Amino acid sequence: MRNFPAQYTLNDEDVLYFSHIPKTAGMTFRTIVEDQFDDREICPATLNAQVAKIPKDELKNYRLFRGHLGFINIPDLLPGKRVVNVTILREPIARVISHYDYIRRMPGDPHYEAVKDMTLAEFAQKLTAGKVGKNIQTYHVAKAMRFKLDDLTPEETLTLAKESLDSFAFVGLVERFQDSLFLLSYILGWKPILNSRKENAAKKKKSFDEIPAETLEIIKANSLLDLELFHYAQEIFEMRFNEMVQQLIAQFGNSSDQAENISSDRLKELLELHYEQRYRDRAVTPSPTLLYDFGQALRGVGWQRRECPPSGPPAYRWTGPGTLSTLDLPQIAVPQEDCLLEFRVIATQATAPDILESLSVSVNRHPVKLYPMHSDRGVKLIQAAVAPELLKSERPFTEIKFEVDRVTSLNAVNPLDPDTRLVGVALNYVQVFPQSAEKQYSAATQLFEDQAWQEAIDFLKQHVQPQETVVAPLAFRVMLNNPVLDYEAFLDGKPAEWVVLHKGVAAQISTILMKLLGRGLSPVFANEVFVVYSNHRGISTTSYVSKHVRPVYIDRVKKNVEHRLKTIYRQYAGKKR
Structure with a gap:
């Protein structure tokens, strides 16, 4: 990160690569990064063997690669592209313990049979990554700069890993996960990301007090490279985070803002202003109509991960886990007549009736009256008239806000559904068009x-x-x-x-x-x-x-x-x- 710009806008020739190191909150981080890309831009493969099956001509169409891809040379597969690296690191001893517990509770894991009867001390010395042993964070970070490491000593690999970190666009820390998301948002100009998801997380984590001291010493002795790399990453993170806070206060803050004790809520407010400026810098030309389907990149907050039906598009998202969800869509060229906001709610049979009934919508913070166009077979088509003055905004986008009175789990609505995420309603598209063009654009046709x-x-x-x-x-x-x-x-x-x-x-x-x-x-x-x-x-x-x-x-x-x-x-x- 020392050698990467403090702020950067991804361009068409950039490929973002998230190297997912086991048990570093990678599944949660992966869905967050996926939000920022169109579905068609994301490589569907997340494992080495899966990538190997995709033709090279197809790979060049993707702008996001993520997953456990340490044995695939990503830059070599994408000639002419700039690979922008991001990753998350974790305190090494905690990571080893978490990885051990994870494998032993997951019979489907490829290492389950080998690990299920091991002690933690044994695990800390086995399933190693070449010469660097259990230091797999060092191993994966080093490979981002040089794919073949066989001729390097462990010390040379650590040095290479530090150099590699310096060139990364972003390195986050599990122990500072929300701050990490704030820093990522700042660097790439994304809407401030709030940590509202927990994918693949353990229900209960062991504390170091529950583990014998001699076992902790064995883990430490076998993780020395990772420990040094983690401390190096902490230094870089603190430097870049503090620089971000100071820059935000200087550009958007006031006399009462103090960098050393700024709250998360205030930091989010400043990042929101920064995001609006970065959005404005894109100079998107207003359009007389807009169509957003949930296969597109998400610019907004308060949504669950994107889901794609087995039968194919369109993709959809549930609102949640909170009661407010927003979309920041390109500005509309303000017409002389009313526009219609139209959206489709799906899976109504899986939605609590009172939640669906409570749905309200606002455009640029102005409430609009909803009119159900049609409801049948789990689908509800809804419209709202939007007066031209409501489309005017000082912000560089059109904000559409969806709100429900409460959220609940799909499991609470249907005990046969194992999904325990807190959700409101599910949407699969939103559009705005002039009222006179309803027959041309409305899905009701x-x-x-x-x-x-x-x-x-x-x-x-x-x-x-x-x-x-x-x-x-x-x-x-x-x-x-x-x-x-x-x-x-x-x-x-x-x-x-x-x-x-x-x-x-x-x-x-x-x-x-x-x-x-x-x-x-x-x-x-x-x-x-x-x-x-x-x-x-x-x-x-x-x-x-x-x-x-x-x-x-x-x-x-x-x-x-x-x-x-x-x-x-x-x-x-x-x-x-």
Whole structure:
């Protein structure tokens, strides 16, 4: 780090390489670094054998390599690219103990059979890395500068490792993990990263007091190179961290800021200002529309790791572990008309209903009213109107904030799901576009590729008169020029000549049917998804016992009767006991 710029912006010819040394918080750090890259820019391989199977022509397309790749010569595979090295180091004795415990609790680990019956003292002297023995941090850092180390003595390897550290863009410390994330954010101009994840972490860590003194001495004796390298890394870290704090105070601070006792909260505030300046320096041209899918690099906070469905894109993220999540998206060229913010919530069947109901959104810190466009099969499409003045911001980006009242684990919602992360809702895309271009950009248009949806809209276009009001899923708005109201407006008493009943709105359907009857609307069209009602006398009605209307009434009555009979039986049976 001594020989790397204090601030640096990655360019297209740079490849970031995170050398993941075992038990140095690498799994957590890996997901954090992955956030900063598009999914397509990340090499999918994290092990030596996996990289070896990827054609060289494909490897050159990736801008992030991460994992246990110490036996692959990354620079040699990427001619013409600059490899920018980052890593995390850990106090060596604690790292050896953690690695030993990890292997013994993981039967799937390749070293499990060899280690399961070892004592800690034995482990400290075995599974070594060539001439440097148990000093694998020294080994991996040295290899970043010179791939072949066989002809070097242990002392020469240590010297090389120190030189290598000096050329690294970033070296963090497990013992200063949050400060390390702050320093990484500063160097590369990223949004201040907060440590909210714990991937692959032990539930309970041993303290040195639990380990015999003679065992600790054996570990120390076999980790002398790593101990010296770690102390060297500490010196570099302290130097670069202090320089960062002083520079931030000088550029963005005030007279009350003192470098020697600055709090993490204040440091985050200064880093946020620094990030805004670095973002502004990118000079991104405002666009009349924007589309963000979660396969893209994340500029924001309060999100869980990116997930990609087995069936392929689109990628998605859960909000969490807190209740606030933000996205910093490129600025919008402020239009003369309202824009629409549109996003899709997925996995609603795995989301606690009250959490989904509590979702609120703001644009540049201004709350916006949400309108559900359509909800079906675990997916909910939502829009909000955004006035032009809300898109104006002194900051160099458009901030969209999502907030829920609480978070919970997927396991709490479904005990069969082992996922214990705290989450709110899951999203897979967000976009903003002018309201006049809704038909061109809205994902709601995709719904009408389905035959049943297309049949319903064709019927309406044939029969609905100009200015007549239609009650329907708001997605119909993108295909009709008429006023379209949602079911809530209809239930609140708003008049309408047409009602398009989606059979999937189970929570409201009984109440809607009663309102239809009271207002004299009769079925005039039906298919497997919709029943269309109208009060027009010139249109022939559809029988209530026809194939597609009957289930809405007869079958629903039948289910209600069955439910009531079962309730009465339980009450009666309970009294008999």
